[in-house]
Amino acid sequence: MSVTSTDENLPLGAAPILSDGDARDFFALLKPRVMSLVVFTAMVGMLVAPGHINPAIGFIAVLCIAIGGGASGALNMWYEADIDAVMKRTSNRPIPAGRIDRPTALGFGLTLAAFSVFTLGLAANWLAAGLLAFTIFFYAVVYTIWLKRSTPQNIVIGGAAGALPPMIGWAAVTGDVSVASVVLFLIIFLWTPAHFWALALFKSGDYGKAGIPMMPNVAGDASTKRQIVVYAVLTAISAVLPTALGFASLAYGAVAVVLGAGFVWYSIGVLRMPEGDEKMIPAKKMFGFSLLYLAIIFGALMVDALVPPLLAMVG
Amino acid sequence: MELTEAQKKARRSRSIALGLVLAALVVLFYVITVVKLGPGLFDRPM
Numbered sequence: 001m002s003v004t005s006t007d008e009n010l011p012l013g014a015a016p017i018l019s020d021g022d023a024r025d026f027f028a029l030l031k032p033r034v035m036s037l038v039v040f041t042a043m044v045g046m047l048v049a050p051g052h053i054n055p056a057i058g059f060i061a062v063l064c065i066a067i068g069g070g071a072s073g074a075l076n077m078w079y080e081a082d083i084d085a086v087m088k089r090t091s092n093r094p095i096p097a098g099r100i101d102r103p104t105a106l107g108f109g110l111t112l113a114a115f116s117v118f119t120l121g122l123a124a125n126w127l128a129a130g131l132l133a134f135t136i137f138f139y140a141v142v143y144t145i146w147l148k149r150s151t152p153q154n155i156v157i158g159g160a161a162g163a164l165p166p167m168i169g170w171a172a173v174t175g176d177v178s179v180a181s182v183v184l185f186l187i188i189f190l191w192t193p194a195h196f197w198a199l200a201l202f203k204s205g206d207y208g209k210a211g212i213p214m215m216p217n218v219a220g221d222a223s224t225k226r227q228i229v230v231y232a233v234l235t236a237i238s239a240v241l242p243t244a245l246g247f248a249s250l251a252y253g254a255v256a257v258v259l260g261a262g263f264v265w266y267s268i269g270v271l272r273m274p275e276g277d278e279k280m281i282p283a284k285k286m287f288g289f290s291l292l293y294l295a296i297i298f299g300a301l302m303v304d305a306l307v308p309p310l311l312a313m314v315g
Numbered sequence: 316m317e318l319t320e321a322q323k324k325a326r327r328s329r330s331i332a333l334g335l336v337l338a339a340l341v342v343l344f345y346v347i348t349v350v351k352l353g354p355g356l357f358d359r360p361m
Contacts (some may be wrong), residue, residue, distance in 0.1 A: 022325040023332035056350050117342075123347045177337060 021100040028094055029077055029105055030112075034224045037294075038069035044298045045169025045184055045307040049245065052174045057123050058226070061172040064120035065165055066130045067112050072161065074109030075092075075140035078102055080148075089203070111139070115130045124172040131171055131313030135164040151226070152218040159192030160185075163288050166298075180247045186238045187297065194231040194267060195290040197224050202280040225271045228286070232267035236260025252304040256297060263293050 008145030020101040046058055053061070077084065077095055085096035094100040113136045121129030151157075163185045170181035193215075198213040200207060201224060207214040215224045239260055243253030266289045270284035317327070 020321060020325050022328035024328075026329070026332070054350050055348050060347060063343075119343070120346075261327075 007070070009203040018099070019093050021104075025094040026088070026108060028069075029074040029100065029108060031073030031076070032070075034073055035069050037162075037270070040295070041166040041170065041184075041298055042066075042169035043060050044302045044305075045166030045181065046173050047062065047302055048166075048184070048242075049170040049173035051173050054125070060123045061120060061128065061169070064116045064143050064173075065124065065132060065168050067153045067233065068116035068136055069165065070118070071109045071112035071116060072136045074105055074112065075136070076144045077110055078127045079104040079140070081105075081142050083212065087206045088144075089206060113140075120168075120172070123177045127175055128168050128172040131164060131168045131177075131196045135161050135168065138164075149212070152213045152215045155196040156193050159189050159196075163188035163191060180242070180245065183238065183241045183245065183247075184301075186241070187235065190231055190235040190238050191290065191294055193290070193293075194235060194263070195287065196271060197228050197231075198283045198286040198290060200224070201283040203307045221275065222234075227271065229264070229271050232264045236264055248301060248304050250301050255300045259293055259296055262289065266290075 013185070039062055046053065048062070058118065077093055080090075081093075081095040083189055084090035084093050092095070095102060095105055113133075117129050117133045117136070139158070139161035142159055147154040147158050147285055148254035166184035167177060170179060170184065175181050197215050200205045201221060203215040204214065204221075208217050215227065219227075236256075237260070239256040240253055243250060243256065266282070266286040270286045273280060273282045292297055
Protein backbone atom coordinates (compact mmCIF):
# COMPACT_ATOMS: atom_id res chain seq x y z
CA MET A 1 0.00 0.00 0.00
CA SER A 2 1.29 3.42 -0.88
CA VAL A 3 0.81 6.22 1.58
CA THR A 4 2.33 9.58 2.36
CA SER A 5 4.39 9.68 5.50
CA THR A 6 3.66 11.75 8.58
CA ASP A 7 5.35 15.14 8.24
CA GLU A 8 5.88 16.81 11.59
CA ASN A 9 6.34 20.20 9.93
CA LEU A 10 2.87 20.28 8.45
CA PRO A 11 0.26 22.59 10.00
CA LEU A 12 -1.84 21.10 12.76
CA GLY A 13 -3.97 18.31 11.34
CA ALA A 14 -3.99 19.86 7.87
CA ALA A 15 -2.39 17.16 5.74
CA PRO A 16 -3.89 13.90 4.48
CA ILE A 17 -1.50 11.84 6.58
CA LEU A 18 -2.06 8.25 7.65
CA SER A 19 -3.32 8.43 11.18
CA ASP A 20 -1.09 7.10 13.94
CA GLY A 21 -4.07 7.17 16.28
CA ASP A 22 -5.28 3.89 17.68
CA ALA A 23 -8.73 3.07 19.08
CA ARG A 24 -7.83 4.65 22.45
CA ASP A 25 -7.12 7.98 20.75
CA PHE A 26 -10.53 7.95 19.07
CA PHE A 27 -12.09 7.10 22.42
CA ALA A 28 -10.22 10.05 23.97
CA LEU A 29 -11.84 12.32 21.34
CA LEU A 30 -15.17 11.52 23.00
CA LYS A 31 -14.05 13.20 26.28
CA PRO A 32 -14.92 10.13 28.39
CA ARG A 33 -14.96 12.05 31.70
CA VAL A 34 -17.52 14.54 30.38
CA MET A 35 -19.40 11.61 28.85
CA SER A 36 -19.64 9.88 32.25
CA LEU A 37 -21.34 12.99 33.69
CA VAL A 38 -23.71 13.07 30.70
CA VAL A 39 -24.58 9.38 31.19
CA PHE A 40 -25.16 9.84 34.91
CA THR A 41 -27.40 12.91 34.64
CA ALA A 42 -29.34 11.47 31.69
CA MET A 43 -29.97 8.28 33.69
CA VAL A 44 -31.26 10.33 36.61
CA GLY A 45 -33.58 12.19 34.22
CA MET A 46 -34.95 8.84 33.02
CA LEU A 47 -35.39 7.45 36.53
CA VAL A 48 -37.07 10.56 37.95
CA ALA A 49 -39.47 10.84 35.00
CA PRO A 50 -42.97 9.47 35.57
CA GLY A 51 -43.88 6.52 33.40
CA HIS A 52 -42.19 3.40 32.15
CA ILE A 53 -39.58 2.69 29.53
CA ASN A 54 -38.54 -0.76 28.33
CA PRO A 55 -35.17 -1.46 30.04
CA ALA A 56 -33.51 -2.35 26.71
CA ILE A 57 -34.78 0.86 25.11
CA GLY A 58 -33.70 2.78 28.23
CA PHE A 59 -30.20 1.34 27.93
CA ILE A 60 -30.05 2.18 24.22
CA ALA A 61 -31.31 5.72 24.93
CA VAL A 62 -28.57 6.30 27.51
CA LEU A 63 -26.01 4.87 25.07
CA CYS A 64 -27.22 7.25 22.33
CA ILE A 65 -27.07 10.23 24.69
CA ALA A 66 -23.54 9.18 25.71
CA ILE A 67 -22.41 8.82 22.08
CA GLY A 68 -24.06 12.14 21.19
CA GLY A 69 -22.19 13.77 24.08
CA GLY A 70 -19.01 12.11 22.83
CA ALA A 71 -19.66 13.44 19.31
CA SER A 72 -19.87 16.96 20.78
CA GLY A 73 -16.49 16.35 22.43
CA ALA A 74 -14.93 15.19 19.15
CA LEU A 75 -16.31 18.24 17.29
CA ASN A 76 -15.03 20.47 20.09
CA MET A 77 -11.54 18.97 19.80
CA TRP A 78 -11.67 19.28 15.99
CA TYR A 79 -12.29 23.03 16.24
CA GLU A 80 -10.11 23.77 19.27
CA ALA A 81 -6.92 21.97 18.25
CA ASP A 82 -5.04 25.30 18.08
CA ILE A 83 -6.08 26.28 21.63
CA ASP A 84 -5.47 22.77 22.97
CA ALA A 85 -1.92 22.86 21.62
CA VAL A 86 -0.93 25.85 23.78
CA MET A 87 -2.67 24.82 27.00
CA LYS A 88 -0.71 22.47 29.25
CA ARG A 89 -3.84 20.62 30.38
CA THR A 90 -4.87 19.76 26.81
CA SER A 91 -1.63 19.68 24.79
CA ASN A 92 -1.46 15.87 24.77
CA ARG A 93 -4.93 15.41 23.27
CA PRO A 94 -4.90 13.28 20.07
CA ILE A 95 -5.07 16.19 17.58
CA PRO A 96 -2.47 18.60 19.03
CA ALA A 97 -0.22 15.61 19.75
CA GLY A 98 -0.42 14.71 16.02
CA ARG A 99 -1.96 11.25 16.41
CA ILE A 100 -5.25 12.15 14.68
CA ASP A 101 -5.69 14.79 11.96
CA ARG A 102 -8.49 17.34 12.07
CA PRO A 103 -10.57 16.15 9.06
CA THR A 104 -10.65 12.65 10.56
CA ALA A 105 -11.87 14.05 13.91
CA LEU A 106 -14.54 16.10 12.11
CA GLY A 107 -15.80 13.08 10.16
CA PHE A 108 -15.74 10.96 13.32
CA GLY A 109 -17.74 13.55 15.28
CA LEU A 110 -20.34 14.15 12.55
CA THR A 111 -20.83 10.41 11.96
CA LEU A 112 -21.36 9.70 15.64
CA ALA A 113 -23.69 12.70 15.98
CA ALA A 114 -25.89 11.52 13.10
CA PHE A 115 -25.97 7.89 14.29
CA SER A 116 -26.74 8.77 17.91
CA VAL A 117 -29.58 11.17 17.01
CA PHE A 118 -31.28 8.86 14.49
CA THR A 119 -30.90 5.78 16.69
CA LEU A 120 -32.39 7.64 19.66
CA GLY A 121 -35.28 8.78 17.47
CA LEU A 122 -35.96 5.24 16.27
CA ALA A 123 -35.54 3.62 19.70
CA ALA A 124 -37.20 6.19 22.01
CA ASN A 125 -38.92 9.16 20.39
CA TRP A 126 -38.14 12.10 18.12
CA LEU A 127 -38.48 14.77 20.83
CA ALA A 128 -35.59 13.18 22.75
CA ALA A 129 -33.66 12.86 19.46
CA GLY A 130 -34.36 16.52 18.62
CA LEU A 131 -33.12 17.61 22.05
CA LEU A 132 -29.96 15.53 21.57
CA ALA A 133 -29.38 17.09 18.13
CA PHE A 134 -29.90 20.55 19.64
CA THR A 135 -27.43 19.74 22.46
CA ILE A 136 -24.73 18.66 19.99
CA PHE A 137 -25.35 21.73 17.82
CA PHE A 138 -25.34 24.05 20.84
CA TYR A 139 -22.09 22.64 22.24
CA ALA A 140 -20.21 22.34 18.94
CA VAL A 141 -21.42 25.47 17.13
CA VAL A 142 -22.90 27.97 19.64
CA TYR A 143 -20.42 27.31 22.47
CA THR A 144 -17.24 26.03 20.79
CA ILE A 145 -17.21 27.99 17.53
CA TRP A 146 -19.02 31.15 18.55
CA LEU A 147 -19.14 31.94 22.29
CA LYS A 148 -15.96 30.45 23.74
CA ARG A 149 -13.58 32.84 21.99
CA SER A 150 -15.84 35.90 21.97
CA THR A 151 -17.39 36.50 25.41
CA PRO A 152 -16.64 35.92 29.10
CA GLN A 153 -20.25 34.67 29.36
CA ASN A 154 -19.11 31.69 27.24
CA ILE A 155 -19.61 29.01 29.88
CA VAL A 156 -22.78 30.62 31.27
CA ILE A 157 -24.65 30.32 27.95
CA GLY A 158 -22.68 27.30 26.75
CA GLY A 159 -23.51 25.54 30.02
CA ALA A 160 -26.97 24.91 28.58
CA ALA A 161 -25.48 22.11 26.47
CA GLY A 162 -24.15 20.30 29.53
CA ALA A 163 -27.44 20.83 31.35
CA LEU A 164 -29.66 19.25 28.70
CA PRO A 165 -28.91 15.48 29.18
CA PRO A 166 -31.37 14.98 32.08
CA MET A 167 -34.07 16.65 29.95
CA ILE A 168 -33.24 14.26 27.11
CA GLY A 169 -33.44 11.29 29.49
CA TRP A 170 -36.78 12.58 30.79
CA ALA A 171 -38.10 13.13 27.25
CA ALA A 172 -37.00 9.59 26.25
CA VAL A 173 -39.42 8.21 28.88
CA THR A 174 -42.32 10.66 28.75
CA GLY A 175 -42.10 12.13 25.26
CA ASP A 176 -42.49 15.64 26.69
CA VAL A 177 -40.71 18.52 28.42
CA SER A 178 -42.16 19.41 31.80
CA VAL A 179 -41.43 21.85 34.64
CA ALA A 180 -39.68 19.08 36.57
CA SER A 181 -37.28 18.34 33.71
CA VAL A 182 -36.60 22.06 33.34
CA VAL A 183 -35.66 22.12 37.05
CA LEU A 184 -33.11 19.34 36.47
CA PHE A 185 -31.74 21.43 33.59
CA LEU A 186 -31.64 24.52 35.81
CA ILE A 187 -29.60 22.84 38.57
CA ILE A 188 -26.74 21.97 36.16
CA PHE A 189 -27.10 25.25 34.22
CA LEU A 190 -26.67 27.38 37.38
CA TRP A 191 -23.95 25.11 38.80
CA THR A 192 -21.75 25.37 35.68
CA PRO A 193 -20.46 28.99 36.11
CA ALA A 194 -19.53 28.48 39.78
CA HIS A 195 -17.77 25.23 38.86
CA PHE A 196 -15.89 26.53 35.80
CA TRP A 197 -14.95 29.93 37.18
CA ALA A 198 -13.36 28.27 40.24
CA LEU A 199 -11.19 26.36 37.72
CA ALA A 200 -10.65 29.48 35.60
CA LEU A 201 -9.32 31.37 38.65
CA PHE A 202 -6.40 29.01 39.21
CA LYS A 203 -5.93 28.27 35.48
CA SER A 204 -6.22 31.89 34.31
CA GLY A 205 -2.60 31.85 33.06
CA ASP A 206 -3.37 28.91 30.77
CA TYR A 207 -6.58 30.50 29.47
CA GLY A 208 -4.83 33.85 28.98
CA LYS A 209 -2.05 32.19 26.97
CA ALA A 210 -4.65 30.54 24.74
CA GLY A 211 -6.53 33.84 24.30
CA ILE A 212 -9.81 32.56 25.75
CA PRO A 213 -11.82 35.38 27.39
CA MET A 214 -12.69 33.57 30.63
CA MET A 215 -14.28 35.72 33.34
CA PRO A 216 -11.11 36.14 35.52
CA ASN A 217 -9.09 37.22 32.46
CA VAL A 218 -11.69 39.78 31.34
CA ALA A 219 -13.49 41.07 34.48
CA GLY A 220 -10.74 40.28 36.98
CA ASP A 221 -10.57 37.95 39.97
CA ALA A 222 -12.64 40.13 42.33
CA SER A 223 -15.66 40.30 40.02
CA THR A 224 -15.39 36.57 39.22
CA LYS A 225 -15.37 35.68 42.93
CA ARG A 226 -18.53 37.74 43.55
CA GLN A 227 -20.28 36.10 40.60
CA ILE A 228 -19.25 32.63 41.86
CA VAL A 229 -21.07 33.37 45.14
CA VAL A 230 -24.19 34.54 43.25
CA TYR A 231 -24.29 31.40 41.11
CA ALA A 232 -23.57 29.16 44.13
CA VAL A 233 -26.58 30.66 45.95
CA LEU A 234 -28.79 30.27 42.86
CA THR A 235 -27.62 26.66 42.45
CA ALA A 236 -28.38 25.89 46.09
CA ILE A 237 -31.90 27.33 45.70
CA SER A 238 -32.59 25.50 42.44
CA ALA A 239 -31.47 22.18 43.96
CA VAL A 240 -34.24 22.44 46.59
CA LEU A 241 -36.93 22.98 43.93
CA PRO A 242 -37.52 19.23 43.29
CA THR A 243 -38.83 18.92 46.85
CA ALA A 244 -40.63 22.27 46.76
CA LEU A 245 -42.41 21.24 43.55
CA GLY A 246 -43.25 17.82 44.92
CA PHE A 247 -41.31 15.47 42.65
CA ALA A 248 -38.66 14.62 45.26
CA SER A 249 -38.95 13.66 48.93
CA LEU A 250 -38.23 15.70 52.05
CA ALA A 251 -35.15 13.50 52.62
CA TYR A 252 -33.77 14.65 49.26
CA GLY A 253 -34.66 18.24 50.20
CA ALA A 254 -32.65 17.93 53.43
CA VAL A 255 -29.63 16.62 51.49
CA ALA A 256 -29.97 19.49 49.00
CA VAL A 257 -30.15 22.10 51.78
CA VAL A 258 -27.04 20.77 53.56
CA LEU A 259 -25.04 20.43 50.35
CA GLY A 260 -26.23 23.83 49.12
CA ALA A 261 -25.04 25.41 52.37
CA GLY A 262 -21.67 23.72 51.81
CA PHE A 263 -21.51 24.95 48.21
CA VAL A 264 -22.23 28.55 49.30
CA TRP A 265 -19.74 28.22 52.17
CA TYR A 266 -16.97 27.15 49.78
CA SER A 267 -17.87 30.02 47.43
CA ILE A 268 -17.51 32.48 50.33
CA GLY A 269 -14.08 30.95 50.95
CA VAL A 270 -13.22 31.84 47.34
CA LEU A 271 -14.60 35.37 47.86
CA ARG A 272 -12.34 35.83 50.89
CA MET A 273 -9.27 34.59 49.02
CA PRO A 274 -6.70 37.42 49.13
CA GLU A 275 -5.72 39.21 45.90
CA GLY A 276 -2.45 37.83 44.55
CA ASP A 277 -2.89 34.45 46.28
CA GLU A 278 -0.92 32.22 43.91
CA LYS A 279 -1.83 28.86 45.44
CA MET A 280 -5.58 29.60 45.34
CA ILE A 281 -6.39 26.72 47.68
CA PRO A 282 -10.01 27.89 48.31
CA ALA A 283 -10.69 27.97 44.53
CA LYS A 284 -9.26 24.47 44.15
CA LYS A 285 -11.38 23.27 47.07
CA MET A 286 -14.45 24.93 45.54
CA PHE A 287 -13.76 23.19 42.23
CA GLY A 288 -13.36 19.80 43.93
CA PHE A 289 -16.49 20.28 46.05
CA SER A 290 -18.52 21.39 43.02
CA LEU A 291 -17.90 18.00 41.36
CA LEU A 292 -18.89 16.19 44.53
CA TYR A 293 -21.92 18.46 44.94
CA LEU A 294 -23.44 17.69 41.55
CA ALA A 295 -22.70 13.97 41.88
CA ILE A 296 -24.42 13.77 45.28
CA ILE A 297 -27.41 15.93 44.27
CA PHE A 298 -28.13 13.76 41.22
CA GLY A 299 -27.22 10.61 43.17
CA ALA A 300 -29.76 11.61 45.84
CA LEU A 301 -32.42 12.22 43.17
CA MET A 302 -31.66 8.77 41.76
CA VAL A 303 -31.95 7.08 45.18
CA ASP A 304 -35.13 9.07 45.80
CA ALA A 305 -36.65 7.72 42.59
CA LEU A 306 -35.46 4.12 43.15
CA VAL A 307 -36.34 3.60 46.83
CA PRO A 308 -40.19 3.73 46.69
CA PRO A 309 -40.52 1.07 43.93
CA LEU A 310 -37.95 -1.12 45.69
CA LEU A 311 -39.83 -0.80 48.99
CA ALA A 312 -43.08 -1.64 47.19
CA MET A 313 -41.44 -4.77 45.76
CA VAL A 314 -40.17 -5.86 49.17
CA GLY A 315 -43.43 -4.98 50.95
CA MET B 316 6.10 3.90 1.17
CA GLU B 317 5.92 1.05 3.64
CA LEU B 318 3.87 1.48 6.79
CA THR B 319 5.86 1.69 9.98
CA GLU B 320 5.26 -0.86 12.73
CA ALA B 321 3.48 1.81 14.82
CA GLN B 322 1.16 2.65 11.91
CA LYS B 323 0.38 -1.03 11.31
CA LYS B 324 -0.37 -1.51 14.99
CA ALA B 325 -2.60 1.58 15.11
CA ARG B 326 -4.47 0.48 11.95
CA ARG B 327 -5.05 -2.98 13.42
CA SER B 328 -6.37 -1.41 16.64
CA ARG B 329 -8.75 0.83 14.64
CA SER B 330 -9.94 -2.09 12.50
CA ILE B 331 -10.74 -4.24 15.53
CA ALA B 332 -12.58 -1.36 17.23
CA LEU B 333 -14.58 -0.64 14.05
CA GLY B 334 -15.49 -4.32 13.72
CA LEU B 335 -16.71 -4.43 17.31
CA VAL B 336 -18.74 -1.24 16.83
CA LEU B 337 -20.38 -2.62 13.68
CA ALA B 338 -21.22 -5.89 15.47
CA ALA B 339 -22.68 -3.89 18.38
CA LEU B 340 -24.80 -1.86 15.93
CA VAL B 341 -26.22 -5.05 14.43
CA VAL B 342 -27.22 -6.27 17.90
CA LEU B 343 -28.56 -2.81 18.79
CA PHE B 344 -30.88 -2.58 15.78
CA TYR B 345 -31.96 -6.19 16.27
CA VAL B 346 -32.95 -5.42 19.87
CA ILE B 347 -34.74 -2.21 18.87
CA THR B 348 -36.70 -4.12 16.22
CA VAL B 349 -37.73 -6.89 18.60
CA VAL B 350 -38.74 -4.48 21.38
CA LYS B 351 -40.63 -2.14 19.05
CA LEU B 352 -42.50 -4.88 17.22
CA GLY B 353 -43.05 -6.91 20.40
CA PRO B 354 -43.31 -10.66 20.89
CA GLY B 355 -45.76 -10.84 18.00
CA LEU B 356 -42.72 -10.62 15.72
CA PHE B 357 -42.04 -14.32 16.36
CA ASP B 358 -45.69 -15.32 16.32
CA ARG B 359 -46.51 -15.31 12.61
CA PRO B 360 -47.80 -18.06 10.32
CA MET B 361 -44.96 -19.35 8.16
